[in-house]
Amino acid sequence: MNDIYALLRHSWAGLRVLLAATLLLGLGYPLLVTGVAQVAFPWQANGSLVTAEGSHTTDPSEAAGSALLGQVSDDSALFYPRPSAAGDGYDTMSTYGSNLGPEEPALIDAIKERKAEIAAREGVPADQVPADAVTASGSGLDPHISPAYASLQVARVAKANDLPEAKVRELVEESTEGRTWGVLGEARVNVLLLNIAVKQAAH
Numbered sequence: 001m002n003d004i005y006a007l008l009r010h011s012w013a014g015l016r017v018l019l020a021a022t023l024l025l026g027l028g029y030p031l032l033v034t035g036v037a038q039v040a041f042p043w044q045a046n047g048s049l050v051t052a053e054g055s056h057t058t059d060p061s062e063a064a065g066s067a068l069l070g071q072v073s074d075d076s077a078l079f080y081p082r083p084s085a086a087g088d089g090y091d092t093m094s095t096y097g098s099n100l101g102p103e104e105p106a107l108i109d110a111i112k113e114r115k116a117e118i119a120a121r122e123g124v125p126a127d128q129v130p131a132d133a134v135t136a137s138g139s140g141l142d143p144h145i146s147p148a149y150a151s152l153q154v155a156r157v158a159k160a161n162d163l164p165e166a167k168v169r170e171l172v173e174e175s176t177e178g179r180t181w182g183v184l185g186e187a188r189v190n191v192l193l194l195n196i197a198v199k200q201a202a203h
Contacts, residue, residue, distance in 0.1 A: 047063075064192070078198060123155070146187070
């Protein structure tokens, strides 16, 4: 009888700890973090949305996209993003990389095909096409391209928008982000923000 009583007492103690932890960590903590984020960082907490004019918004109906997510683009007057293996391209519901190794024939063939297509589109030799122009990111949602890939597209974008190349290069430089904290990652260009700047300059 004492053993049963001890078992029940310990079980009840464990259940109370479980309930307390669930309320504290599963409900209280998320609500606290969400509340602080909404007050202190509302733009970031609501998806880092950007309007067609380039301003920040927390209203999805006003947004042209998110500064955190790349977008599929087939407009030759705009800068193209890097390839995406997420669904049909930049699908947030199926985010992933290609998961193909560097020796995988399918990846090698895809890179060769993309390199030839980009070289023809931009009017440059294939060996000038940078790696990020022909390979997808690990998430398939990366909104950035390298400054080298952006520079490769300047002449086409400038011509399509009847803008001086110098002006478009200036926009690329203004849209280039340095390394995080000066040491992490590489310099990068946010394609969505750059294309918004191009559209504004062209009108």
